[in-house]
Amino acid sequence: MDIRLSGISHSYGDLEVLRNISLDIPSGRIVCVVGPTGCGKSTLLRLIGGLEQPTGGNVLQLGVPAADCLNPLTYVFQDYALLPWRSVAGNVSLVLEDHGLARADIKNTVSDVLARTRLTDFARTLPRQLSGGMKQRVGIARALAVKPAVMLMDEPLSALDSQTRELLMDDLAALWTRQPFTAVYVTHNLDEAVRMGHSIVVLSRSPGQIREIMHLEKPLHERSYGDKDLQFRQKYLWNLMRDEARAADAELINV
């Protein structure tokens, strides 16, 4: 299943956040969205998943999701959004319970995704006992459990320290290599963008418009920490964004 954004515009009252965004998200690819603070990248993600309605334009699903897909558009949140009163396994089973599955099916799916995110030993642990990196792995496991057609990742690694972020980027790349998934990956971190994205969409400062789309051909599992070519690409992106980022930083907040 592909996603097509055609002429998306969005405003909060008088404040225009997004202007005329048209973009195709092809199946089996990770599309990164980068841009200066307040350019509307997270808003764009909420529009794609139907948590908000755009003021103009359409979000289209092209084709039908696979038959076993329980929740075609599935988020991974920056602040994890785990229920503190449920264990790791309970947080994953939460999103399966409403689909009329047999108890055994739920149990199998939960243990399968926990194994894929290497959380099997922590199934009975409560979120408060986990580190940030582990919490986000639970968030990813929960998203995988509903077999999404498109994963919508809102700054998934931004709350983590840089070492943990490296580890999780490797995990995500390994997950994708084993079984390619479609994702829209919003981040402000250019290093993450060049490591995770098959294409990188650069948004301009508010109101957000597409400035450039960069394509990266190198397979995900060959991209590693300190790759020369990737650093070159990252530098290019930064030069593209530097002035806008500075202007965005100096802007007064008037919401």
Added chain:
Amino acid sequence: MSDAEETDIARQVGFRGGGFAPKPHRWMGPAVFAVLIGLAEAGTRSGFISPLSLPKPSDVFLTFRELYESGMLWTHLAPTLTRLLIGASLGATAGIATGVMIGLFSYFRAGMVPLIAALFPIPKIALLPLFIIWFGIDEASKYALIAFGTFTPTVVATYCAVDNVDRTLVRMGQSFGMSWKSIVRKIILPGAMPGILSGLRVSLSIAIILLVAAEMLGAEHGIGAYILEAGSLYNLERLFAGVVILSLLGVLLNAVIGAIERYMLRWRT
């Protein structure tokens, strides 16, 4: 600091980061009680405090023992506990239900919040005659008074607790396609539980306060009736014995809620 003499001076950096962190001291609470009671006993025995202004704690204790041994304690306690149990559970149940409805439905909130704000400050004792007319002089009016008194604080605590449930968790539930019923049952209610329970602490204490008022409504037996009778006779020993029973009741209820909290909110630190 290139000076040789200055580098020779090595001084320990003083610790200045202590305090402002409450620590548990289990013996402190009982100690305060013991000291106060001891002072009262010493004062009344020495004649420094006249027996007219404060009864001797040991006399209060003797009165209490007498009450216990004559079997009258249970005669008074049983109806009181029944009234408290029925009245408070009616009020708390209705309060939690109303509070959750206010938290969930905007129309209900718009209609009910001003009404609750209007009902809250009414001293329920002032409505005694009204309760007698509505519910009669027997038990029903006592239940109603206690229920009404617990209802309003429970409503306010509950809808504030529902309002304070993390909205990102609700959005998460919606984004995974959870049904409205599941979101309420699995996200909103457990998330509001800490606030509801701490609200119950307050409203159950209010229920005990209203007990005495309720037993003004022509009750023959009951701790409240016992206190009122002692008060009108200026029998301070009996008055204090009754008050102590109510205090103990409050401590007990608080401990019960504490135990419920420890069980239901195991997931909190």
